[in-house]
Amino acid sequence: MSEQVDVVVLGLGVGGEHVAGTLAENGLNVVGIEGRLVGGECPYYACVPTKMMVRAADLLAETRRVDGMAGHAEVTPDWAPVAARIRDEATDDWNDQVAVDRLVGKGARFVRGWGRLAGPGRVEVDGTVYEASRGVVIGTGSAPLVPPIDGIEGTPYWTNRDAVQIKELPESMVVLGGGPVGLELTQAFARFGVRVTVVEMAERLLPSEEPESGELAARVLEAEGIDVRVGSGAESVRHDGERFTVTLADGTEVGAERLLVAVGRYCDLGAIGADTVGLDPSAKFVEVDDRLRAGDGLWAVGDVAGHGAFTHLAMYQGDIVIRDILGQDGPPADYRALPRVTFTDPEIGAVGLTEAQARDSGLTVRTGSTQVPSTSRGWIHKAGNDGFIKLVADTDQGVLVGATSAGPTGGEVLGALAVAVHGRVPVEQLKHMIYAYPTIHRGIGDALREL
Ligand SMILES: Cc1cc2nc3c(=O)[nH]c(=O)nc-3n(C[C@H](O)[C@H](O)[C@H](O)COP(=O)(O)OP(=O)(O)OC[C@H]3O[C@@H](n4cnc5c(N)ncnc54)[C@H](O)[C@@H]3O)c2cc1C
Numbered sequence: 001m002s003e004q005v006d007v008v009v010l011g012l013g014v015g016g017e018h019v020a021g022t023l024a025e026n027g028l029n030v031v032g033i034e035g036r037l038v039g040g041e042c043p044y045y046a047c048v049p050t051k052m053m054v055r056a057a058d059l060l061a062e063t064r065r066v067d068g069m070a071g072h073a074e075v076t077p078d079w080a081p082v083a084a085r086i087r088d089e090a091t092d093d094w095n096d097q098v099a100v101d102r103l104v105g106k107g108a109r110f111v112r113g114w115g116r117l118a119g120p121g122r123v124e125v126d127g128t129v130y131e132a133s134r135g136v137v138i139g140t141g142s143a144p145l146v147p148p149i150d151g152i153e154g155t156p157y158w159t160n161r162d163a164v165q166i167k168e169l170p171e172s173m174v175v176l177g178g179g180p181v182g183l184e185l186t187q188a189f190a191r192f193g194v195r196v197t198v199v200e201m202a203e204r205l206l207p208s209e210e211p212e213s214g215e216l217a218a219r220v221l222e223a224e225g226i227d228v229r230v231g232s233g234a235e236s237v238r239h240d241g242e243r244f245t246v247t248l249a250d251g252t253e254v255g256a257e258r259l260l261v262a263v264g265r266y267c268d269l270g271a272i273g274a275d276t277v278g279l280d281p282s283a284k285f286v287e288v289d290d291r292l293r294a295g296d297g298l299w300a301v302g303d304v305a306g307h308g309a310f311t312h313l314a315m316y317q318g319d320i321v322i323r324d325i326l327g328q329d330g331p332p333a334d335y336r337a338l339p340r341v342t343f344t345d346p347e348i349g350a351v352g353l354t355e356a357q358a359r360d361s362g363l364t365v366r367t368g369s370t371q372v373p374s375t376s377r378g379w380i381h382k383a384g385n386d387g388f389i390k391l392v393a394d395t396d397q398g399v400l401v402g403a404t405s406a407g408p409t410g411g412e413v414l415g416a417l418a419v420a421v422h423g424r425v426p427v428e429q430l431k432h433m434i435y436a437y438p439t440i441h442r443g444i445g446d447a448l449r450e451l
Pocket residue numbers: 010011012013014015016033034035036037038039040041042045046047048050051113114115116139140141142143160181271272301302303304308309310311312313314343
């Protein structure tokens with residue numbers, strides 16, 4: 001059986017749902033195919049439930065800061081309201097009917113099933129081939145990567161998809177991976193009383209960010225009683241029916257009731273029939289140009305497009321694909337000012353290049369930084385004021401090419417820095433701007449003076 005349509009969107013995560021809904025609103029005949037839940041990883045297993053966990057954990061931490069600052073407070077953590085909020089408010093008990101109705105309400109046709117590319121302009125799902133006259137958009141996202149660590153297969157390890165569904169907390173947990181997923185969940189669980197060991201194979205936490213970011217994260221987590229292990233990855237895993245034991249590359253062992261694997265994501269291009277449209281099925285991502293085109297009448301958005309795994313990126317790329325398919329003008333993709341925030345406390349936000357990336361790309365680099373505790377607002381804030389602002393300038397062009405903002409509102413302060421990098425605002429102008437007193441973002445002015 002085959003059906004003619006204008007556009008097929010394969011995978012309705014953040015990017016795919018946005019593209020399918022908007023194209024349908026613009027009058028195209030769109031079929032959206034989703035095997036799991038419309039909306040994808042972010043609302044059901046990732047951003048939204050984990051940020052609810054982070055919010056609850058931060059409330060506990062703030063309450064614990066009352067002593068010495070505002071009197072005395074005692075707090076008894078209870079996971080039940082967190083689990084209930086995730087179930088009832090965030091995920092509708094992992095039911096996507098609202099999202100399906102919203103998509104169909106925009107005029108798209110929805111097909112539940114696992115689709116596969118079946119040659120140019122063709123997608124097959126459960127025996128029906130949809131033939132797209134305008135194009136196919138791949139938005140199949142990514143899945144948790146579970147590396148072939150000796151002994152791990154068959155053990156009851158968790159990934160982010162399990163961790164957000166738990167109703168009861170374990171007593172202890174080993175978290176593999178010191179990236180954003182690992183660190184956000186490590187701190188949230190630890191603040192609820194779980195004894196957490198986090199294991200990062202690289203020499204520091206958040207290895208792709210500034211070294212100062214990983215050092216700050218390690219210092220803060222260790223101060224909260226978390227066992228931080230860096231420089232040695234997991235080599236083997238054992239589960240004796242009750243507890244996990246993880247042997248690290250340096251021969252040491254760590255053990256816990258639960259094991260959370262947070263070592264990155266992968267895309268299975270073989271499973272979506274990439275070879276039928278001339279793409280390499282063993283590639284890590286779909287290769288795209290600056291209009292997200294992967295071939296004639298073929299686009300990819302979001303995690304699968306390989307430029308980073310963020311919801312705001314999938315939405316940004318979705319807008320470009322929508323314009324391209326509708327024949328509308330607009331700028332091509334520009335990743336110079338890609339912002340990212342790890343929602344630990346302190347939040348660790350960054351935009352553009354790190355100092356090392358800027359130097360490696362041959363730029364003439366100068367950096368300036370300031371410590372949040374030594375700014376007026378940071379000093380006033382006191383308990384929980386850890387953080388810094390670091391600026392990376394290209395001195396030939398006289399503009400910022402990157403910045404990191406870590407602190408109690410690190411992600412919000414990042415907004416100003418993202419504008420500076422995106423808009424190529426001359427450093428001279430930034431230096432002569434007025435920064436409100438006493439804000440944490442006023443620290444940008446201090447860091448600029450160091451440049
Ligand atoms: C724990 C965690 C926390 C995160 N927190 C944040 C955050 O705070 N901020 C942020 O910006 N990003 C965050 N992210 C990243 C963010 O979730 C992803 O970047 C985003 O979901 C990517 O959207 P996407 O459209 O590429 O794909 P996804 O959301 O992965 O959706 C892809 C969809 O395609 C479907 N699919 C796949 N193959 C097929 C097929 N063959 N047929 C039919 N359907 C298919 C899948 O079922 C899925 O629903 C987080 C990620 C994790 C894991």
